[in-house]
Amino acid sequence: MKNLVGACIFGQSGGPTSVINSSAAGVFIEALEQKNITKVYGAANGIKGILDEKFYDIGQEDKNELLLLKNTPSSALGSVRYKLKDVKDDETDYKRILEVFKKYNIRYFFYNGGNDSMDTCNKISKYLLNCGYECNIIGVPKTIDNDLYGTDHCPGYGSAAKYVATTMMEIFLDATVYNNGQVSIVEIMGRNAGWLTAAASLASLKGYGPDLIYLPEQAFDVDKFLKQVKEVVDKNNGKCIVALSEGIKTKDGLYVAEAIAKNAASKDSFGHTQLGGVAATLANLVKEKIGGKVRAIEFSLMQRCGAHLASKVDVEEAFNAGRTAVREACNGNTDKMVVFTRENSKEYKIKYELMNIELAANTEKKVPDSWILPDNKGLSHEYYEYALPLIQGDCKAPLEDGLPRFAHLKKVLVK
Numbered sequence: 001m002k003n004l005v006g007a008c009i010f011g012q013s014g015g016p017t018s019v020i021n022s023s024a025a026g027v028f029i030e031a032l033e034q035k036n037i038t039k040v041y042g043a044a045n046g047i048k049g050i051l052d053e054k055f056y057d058i059g060q061e062d063k064n065e066l067l068l069l070k071n072t073p074s075s076a077l078g079s080v081r082y083k084l085k086d087v088k089d090d091e092t093d094y095k096r097i098l099e100v101f102k103k104y105n106i107r108y109f110f111y112n113g114g115n116d117s118m119d120t121c122n123k124i125s126k127y128l129l130n131c132g133y134e135c136n137i138i139g140v141p142k143t144i145d146n147d148l149y150g151t152d153h154c155p156g157y158g159s160a161a162k163y164v165a166t167t168m169m170e171i172f173l174d175a176t177v178y179n180n181g182q183v184s185i186v187e188i189m190g191r192n193a194g195w196l197t198a199a200a201s202l203a204s205l206k207g208y209g210p211d212l213i214y215l216p217e218q219a220f221d222v223d224k225f226l227k228q229v230k231e232v233v234d235k236n237n238g239k240c241i242v243a244l245s246e247g248i249k250t251k252d253g254l255y256v257a258e259a260i261a262k263n264a265a266s267k268d269s270f271g272h273t274q275l276g277g278v279a280a281t282l283a284n285l286v287k288e289k290i291g292g293k294v295r296a297i298e299f300s301l302m303q304r305c306g307a308h309l310a311s312k313v314d315v316e317e318a319f320n321a322g323r324t325a326v327r328e329a330c331n332g333n334t335d336k337m338v339v340f341t342r343e344n345s346k347e348y349k350i351k352y353e354l355m356n357i358e359l360a361a362n363t364e365k366k367v368p369d370s371w372i373l374p375d376n377k378g379l380s381h382e383y384y385e386y387a388l389p390l391i392q393g394d395c396k397a398p399l400e401d402g403l404p405r406f407a408h409l410k411k412v413l414v415k
Contacts, residue, residue, distance in 0.1 A: 001134045002332030006107030007039035009055060013046040013113035013120065014081065014143065016074040017156030018163075018307040019318035021407070023112050023140050024076060025069035026322020028058050034330050037108060041414060046080035046111070047120055051096050060412045068407035070319055071397035073305035076409055083116065084123050094127045101128070104414070107135050108329050110322075114143035114154070118337055119361035125335040136329040139337035139357050140321050144304055146195035149363040150355045151339035155321055156304075158314030158390035161199035163306040164188055164299070165391065168200045171297065172208035172241060180293065181238015183229060183286050187279035187298040190245035192216050193366045196303070200243035201379040202387060211236070212376045214244035217366050219251040222260070225282070226289050228376060238292055246278055257281045308404070312393025317350070324352040348389035 010027045012020055024042070031040045040058040043049030056077070058066075069076055087094050100106070111121045118139045125137040141148050144160035168186065175184045188197040194215025203209040211232045214220055232240040250259050257278040283296035321338045328336065336354040343349040371383040397404035 001136055001334055003036065004107040004134055004136060005036045005038065006105040007041060008037050008108035008110065008326070008329075009041040009043055009050065009104075009106050010058075010077075010110045011043035011046040011049060011112065012075040012077050012079050012142075013111060013117040014079060015114075016079055016305055017142060017144050018073040018159040018305050018310045019155050019314050020112055020142050021069040021072045021074070021076045022315050022318035023142060023155060023322040025066050026319040026324075027110050027112075027140065027326055028061075028066050028069075028322075029063070030323040030326040031108070032059065034326060036330055037326075038105070041104070041106070042077045044411075045078040046113075046117075047082050047084070047097075048080045049077070050100055051093060053100055055414050056409070057412045057414050061409055065407045065409060068397065068405065070315055071307060071310070071395060071404070072406040073307035076407060081116075084120055087123065087127055094124070097124060098128065098131055098133060101133065101135060108326070109135055109137045110140055110325050110329070111137075112140040112142050112322075114141070114145065114148060115360065115362050115364060117142075118148070118357050121337070122335065122357045122361045125357065129335075136332065136334040137357075138325040138329045138333065138354075139360065140325045141337060141339065141360075142318075144196055145190060145193055147193035147364045147366065148337075149360050149365045150337070151360075152342040152350065153340060153390055155314060155318035157195060158311040158317075159306065159309065160189075160196055160303050161202070161387060162311050162314075162391040163303050163309045164196055164199040165202035166309055167299065167303075168203040168210060168243065169206060169208035172203065172210075175241060175295070176239055181233060181236075182293045182295060183233065183240045183242070183283070183290070184295050184297060185242045185244065185279045185283050185286070186210065187246050187296070188243060189299065189303055190216060191247040192364055194245045195367055197243055197245040198367055198371075198379050198383055199387060202384065202391070204378055205384065209378065210241040210243040212240070212242045213378050214242070214248050214376055215367060215372060216245045216247040216249060217369065217372065220248040220256050221251070222256070222285070226286070229286060230290055233290065233292070242282075244278065244282075248278065260285065308396060310395050311391045312395035313390055315395040320352060328354055
């Protein structure tokens, strides 16, 4: 569908990152330069902003503030976790989206998010096509979990990985300073894929890494865990540092915190189990079975939006992903997601390409088993070659009174 003339709308969905706004900056700045795009809108709280007819006129924003989005963490427009029902079960939301798109002549839709967000994109794209309404739709990838299928890596991962590795080094220096022993159990995000926890092993390259790493790709055995911790404690003057994913499961498929505490976890709006607390659960177990000083550390929200440790590579790639989405849509592409393809060369280079969005929707990419060392000792050299290029460079917000100057958007509502 080439040469469409009309407005575009951009939304952010799912968990925030330190670079999701960099993708927003790329979309907005490129869209404002495209002659076929008559208006540029930003949806408040993702798809809910469209359903509620609440979005902002980006054309009224100062360009310098839009550029500051590159170094502003979290979701500037507000995010959402909202799952569209299957159109065969309930067409209500789809009819409303079509109504809003027609009212504002929206011919370009860009959605920034992970697996579930790409599912939303795909559903809307198919529905509008079946209704005969021309609208070019491109998904812009985002997730610190790095689990989107079809792309070498995801915007947000490099910066979060840098945060994890750096903080792990700092924890190591803190936890090992005393003559007395301490077991430190560090909980890192990752539901079904262990990419972010794997980044803790990057600290090992500098001699400050964890002794043991547990990823959700491999079943977790409590007895084996206690045995391994005891072995490290006995060899290392009572000291042991463990890094583990919040989503580790037993061989029976139960999340470890659920299995030990025997409590059913709550669900989010997508039906996903809400995680957290596995470090504290295991710390209590280690204290009971092994003894000594034990500390549970949960990175929680901090690892998502640590823009003070953002990777320059990540910031620039996220920005370019946004620009690429707009350019490709204006060239007539639709129902696609922007992906990164790593070139086979000595120096790290990527190409920005497109993939059918239905391939990414609700499909997870996991850490290869061959990259995970035996006995939970860490990650292989192949992982280091993969991850190191993604955390390079420093890219921070300018300082004002010694503190970061983040973007201040006017957020003028469209009426």
